[in-house]
Amino acid sequence: MVAEMNRTSIRNLDAVGQGEKVRLNGWIQDLRKLKSISFVVLRDHTGTVQVTLKPDAVSNYNEVSELSRESVLEIEGKVDRKSGAKSGLEIQALNVNILNIARSPLPLGIDDPVEADFDTRLNNRFLDLRKPENNIIFRVESSLLWGMRKYLMSQNFVEVHTPKVVAAATEGGADLFRVKYFEKDTYLNQSPQLYKEILMSSGMDRVFEVGPAFRAEEHNTPRHLNEFTSVDIEMSFADHNDAMSMLENAVKSGIEEVLKNNADALKFLGKELKVPEVPFPRITYSDCVGIVEKKGFKFNFGEDFNTEHLREIGKEFPGFYFITEWPATVRPFYTMPNPNDPKLTNSYDLQFGEKEITSGAQRVHDPDMLEKRFMEKGLNPSDFEFYIKAFRYGMPPHAGWGLGLERLTMIILDIPNIRSVTLFPRDRTRVVP
RNA sequence: GCCCUGGUAGUGUAGCGGCCUAUCAUACGAGCCUGUCGAGCUCGUGACUCGGGUUCAAAUCCCGGCCAGGGCGCCA
Numbered sequence: 001m002v003a004e005m006n007r008t009s010i011r012n013l014d015a016v017g018q019g020e021k022v023r024l025n026g027w028i029q030d031l032r033k034l035k036s037i038s039f040v041v042l043r044d045h046t047g048t049v050q051v052t053l054k055p056d057a058v059s060n061y062n063e064v065s066e067l068s069r070e071s072v073l074e075i076e077g078k079v080d081r082k083s084g085a086k087s088g089l090e091i092q093a094l095n096v097n098i099l100n101i102a103r104s105p106l107p108l109g110i111d112d113p114v115e116a117d118f119d120t121r122l123n124n125r126f127l128d129l130r131k132p133e134n135n136i137i138f139r140v141e142s143s144l145l146w147g148m149r150k151y152l153m154s155q156n157f158v159e160v161h162t163p164k165v166v167a168a169a170t171e172g173g174a175d176l177f178r179v180k181y182f183e184k185d186t187y188l189n190q191s192p193q194l195y196k197e198i199l200m201s202s203g204m205d206r207v208f209e210v211g212p213a214f215r216a217e218e219h220n221t222p223r224h225l226n227e228f229t230s231v232d233i234e235m236s237f238a239d240h241n242d243a244m245s246m247l248e249n250a251v252k253s254g255i256e257e258v259l260k261n262n263a264d265a266l267k268f269l270g271k272e273l274k275v276p277e278v279p280f281p282r283i284t285y286s287d288c289v290g291i292v293e294k295k296g297f298k299f300n301f302g303e304d305f306n307t308e309h310l311r312e313i314g315k316e317f318p319g320f321y322f323i324t325e326w327p328a329t330v331r332p333f334y335t336m337p338n339p340n341d342p343k344l345t346n347s348y349d350l351q352f353g354e355k356e357i358t359s360g361a362q363r364v365h366d367p368d369m370l371e372k373r374f375m376e377k378g379l380n381p382s383d384f385e386f387y388i389k390a391f392r393y394g395m396p397p398h399a400g401w402g403l404g405l406e407r408l409t410m411i412i413l414d415i416p417n418i419r420s421v422t423l424f425p426r427d428r429t430r431v432v433p
Numbered sequence: 434g435c436c437c438u439g440g441u442a443g444u445g446u447a448g449c450g451g452c453c454u455a456u457c458a459u460a461c462g463a464g465c466c467u468g469u470c471g472a473g474c475u476c477g478u479g480a481c482u483c484g485g486g487u488u489c490a491a492a493u494c495c496c497g498g499c500c501a502g503g504g505c506g507c508c509a
Contacts, residue, residue, distance in 0.1 A: 030470085037467050050470065069460095086470055105443040105461050113471065114445040114459050119501055175507090191509090218434055219507060228509065307505070349509095356509065404509030418509095428434095429500070 011046035013089060016079045024049070024075045024091065025099075027130065028067055029111050038065040042075060042091075043110075045135070051075055051091040052083065058093050070102035070110065070130075118419070125424060125433055136265040137421050140258055141409045145210065147257025148231060148250040155246060157206040157233060162195035164188055164212060168383050177216045177226075188214035191402055193334065194387045196234035197363060200398040201390035208233040210405070220428050222417040223355065223407065227426040234400035240336070240346040240362040243399040244322055247350055247358060248278045251320065255412060271413055280350070281321040288313050288323055302329040302343075307354065314353035324348045333373040336362040336399075350403070352411045360401025367391035 008022040016022055026044035038053040038061070055061040064073075077091040108116050108124040110131055121128040129135045149159070165179055166189045176187040192209050199207050213230040233246060255275055258266070266273055288309075292299050295312045305313065313323070326347045328337060338344035347361035364370045367388055374381040381388060409421040419425040424433055 032469050032472065034469060034472090035466050037469080039469055039472095041470075052468075054467085083468080090470095107443060109444065109460065111471085112444070112459060116444060117501075120444070213509075215508075217507065220434085221505085221507085222503085224508065230509065304507085306507090359509065402509065407509055 009046040010042070010044050010049045013049060013079060013091075018079060018081050020079050021076065021094070022079060022091070024051075024073075024077070026073065026075075027110075028069050028071050028073060028102075030069065031065070031067060033065045040064075040073070040075075040093075042073065043130070047132075049089065049091055050087060051077060051093050052080075053093050053096070058096055060096060060098070064096045064098065067098065068102045068104040070106060070127075071098065072100040072102070073097065074099055118417070122419065122425065122430065123433070129423070133269060134420075136262070136269060137409065137413060137415070138423065140262050140265055140413060141405065141421065143258045143261040144254040144409060144412065145231070145405060147254035149208075149210075150257065151250045151253035152208045152233065152246070155206065157208045157235075158204055160196075160199060160204070160207045160209050161211065162189075162192045162199075162209060164214070166194075168194075168386075175215050175217045177214050190215050191230065192232050193332075193402070194384070196232055196400060197334065197395075197398065198387065198390040200234055200236045200365075201393070201395045203236075205237075206233070206235045213402075218428055222419075223410070225406065225418055225422060225425055225427055228407075228418075228422070229405040231403040231405050232400065234363075234398055236396040236398045238362075238399045239397065240324075240348055240360065240399050243360050243362070243401055244282070244324075244348055244350075245279070247360065247401050247403070248276075248280045248320070251350075251408065252276055252278050254408070258412065269413065273412055276320050280319075281317055282324050282348075283313075283317065283321055284325045285323055285327065285344070286325065291316055302327045304330045310351070310354040310356070314351065314355075317351070318353065320350065320352050322348045322350055331361065333377045333379060334361075334363045334370070335373075336364050337369075346399075348401075350401075355407065355411060357407045357411065358401050358403040360399070362397070362399040365391065365395045365397045367395070 006023065007025050008016065010024065010026065013022065024042055024044065026042045028040055029043040029048055030041040032039045036055060040051040040053060041048050042051050053061055053064060058064060074097040075091065075093055076095040077093040080090050080092045081088060083090050106127065108120060108127045110127060165181060165186050167186055176190055179186045179188055191213050192211065196207060196209065209232045211230060212227055214227050216226065233243070235243060235246065252275060255273060259273060259275065288305065289299055289301060291313050292305065292309045297309060299309070324347070325338060325344045327343055328335065328345050331345050331347050336346045338346055345361060349356050350358035364373055370388060370391055371381045374384065406418050406421045410418055415421055419427065
């Protein structure tokens with residue numbers, strides 16, 4: 001056994017001297033058995049290395065040389081830079097401990113020349129994620145979120161956790177998953193919106209939450225999930241401009257963190273990433289309507305843009321930009337009307353080209369106005385009593401946003417399908433694994 | 434939810450009424466090779482999405498289900 005030695009990551013073998021002993025742990029990516037010598041390509045989460053097995057050096061040579069791909073090994077061996085290995089470095093095995101044997105054939109080859117369908121990949125996600133190009137995505141996403149968290153913490157935000165099982169719809173009604181909750185009918189929350197706002201009334205001043213959001217919409221696109229990760233903030237004594245500033249700086253900080261921690265991953269994936277300049281451009285909804293009309297589309301003021309429209313707008317503004325001052329008709333009840341033009345609102349979307357990443361606004365903080373807005377949207381204020389109550393006893397003006405973490409990850413890595421940046425995606429039909 | 438396309442060995446594909454006892458690659462199994470490195474070579478194993486229908490005959494045509502991919506609606 002080699003347990004007393006520290007495990008060396010394959011990536012760190014470069015720093016190990018010629019002839020020094022190391023202990024490696026990983027999976028058999030490939031095994032080539034010749035007449036009286038065998039080669040194992042061992043993989044851990046940092047890379048691969050060739051291990052040479054010789055019958056006279058390894059006591060269980062016969063057993064090891066017959067192992068299936070993806071079996072798990074612990075190997076003690078000597079670093080050898082003078083062998084014929086093409087990589088210039090290999091391990092001469094001294095001891096091999098078989099930790100687990102993989103069944104064969106694999107449902108999905110890790111290193112096969114044939115590509116698997118996306119569906120097959122997702123059905124066998126644990127194997128799919130053994131490919132570096134896939135698991136690297138989640139390391140990048142982790143850094144991205146860490147960078148955003150760091151910025152928000154630096155701005156005195158408090159990370160909070162609000163319930164996902166709720167009694168009432170957040171923004172309407174039709175698109176919620178029903179959940180049996182003992183004798184009550186409840187729903188999975190589509191957004192932490194109402195709870196974030198209640199926390200503004202609690203005096204917490206600035207909060208953010210990273211958590212799941214559920215949408216029971218039957219969409220079937222490469223950029224929608226029925227469960228996604230929402231990064232939400234809400235801040236008191238602030239308007240939409242303050243919130244936009246938080247957003248662009250949080251995104252910038254996230255990207256900086258990715259560049260700091262994942263430069264090798266970006267290089268491996270062949271992606272170029274640059275820190276975006278802040279502030280991001282702000283374009284009003286009205287100006288966007290002008291762009292759309294100039295391209296020859298008929299457009300009625302007050303409508304939302306469709307994919308084709310956003311594509312045209314995106315062409316004008318490569319990179320991140322805000323679309324601001326949306327008409328009230330296309331924004332939720334809690335959106336603050338623009339004091340100069342009540343048809344418009346103090347709202348914004350963060351876009352990257354044609355893709356929407358974030359939706360935000362200054363919120364209504366006056367309870368009477370809020371009730372009026374509920375009724376204008378065809379909602380019954382009494383269904384939201386627990387929420388409106390928090391506005392009646394001193395609700396500060398506030399603003400915030402909700403950002404789709406997977407969407408942002410897709411954008412910075414230029415990945416076309418949101419399922420690729422989700423470990424176990426939930427879409428219209430997929431609930432397993 | 435709508436429109437289009439598709440579902441053939443473990444994986445990815447060819448075939449699209451009888452010549453299919455179904456192609457090729459990869460994987461898997463057996464063998465050869467003291468140094469391979471997308472190893473190579475020989476031999477072998479392994480498949481027509483499900484349910485109806487049309488036809489002398491269906492992987493192939495028709496209908497429906499399920500699933501997937503692309504587009505749209507809608508959104509984060």
